[in-house]
Amino acid sequence: MAADNYQRIWQTVLLIPSGKVASYGQIADLAGLPGRARLVGKALGYAPKELAVPWYRVLRSDRSLAFAPGTADALAQRQLLLAEGVMLRSNRVANTDLWQPDLAELLFKLQY
DNA sequence: GGCGTGACCGCTC
DNA sequence: TGAGCGGCCACGC
Known part of the structure; x- marks a missing residue:
């Protein structure tokens, strides 16, 4: 089932530490889905509340928010x-706040 | 099983 | 920076 991809995406997003952000492409990459950034967006949309996925820590590759400025989602994400x-x-966020994952740690936590 | 859609990406200008 | 464009690919109809 394709939901396996969603699971991996959610798991990866959950690894983003507080105060840091990652791009959709980056998440897709780490989740083993290179080039499938759009799927990450969908996965976040389908993410169940119970998982408490920090969707707001995921931005576009140019570090801008994924939502149009002024929308409720964009405001919530900003706050x-x-x-x-x-x-x-x-x-846009400062590049100093970008998440730079440690590969060894990821391999351990994701158990690929 | 074709077709439109999208919380995107990278390249150009 | 910012905007435009083509490419990508999983999903729902």
Whole structure:
């Protein structure tokens, strides 16, 4: 079932530490789905609340928010990020807040 | 099983 | 920076 992909995506997103952000492409990559960034977006949309997936820590490759500025989702995402100390400058985050995952740690936690 | 759709990406200008 | 464009591919009809 294709939901296996979603599971991997959710697992990966859950690994993003507080105060850091990652791009859709990056998540897709780490989840073993290179080039399938769009699938990550869908997966986040389908993510059940119970998992408490930190969807707001996922941005576009240019570090801008995935939602159009002014929308409820964009505002919520902006506030959640600010609450974690992520620097936002005109709908974009500083590159110092990008998540730089440790490969060994990922291999251990994801159990591929 | 073709067709439109999308929380994207990378390259150009 | 920002905008435009083609490419990608899983999903729902």
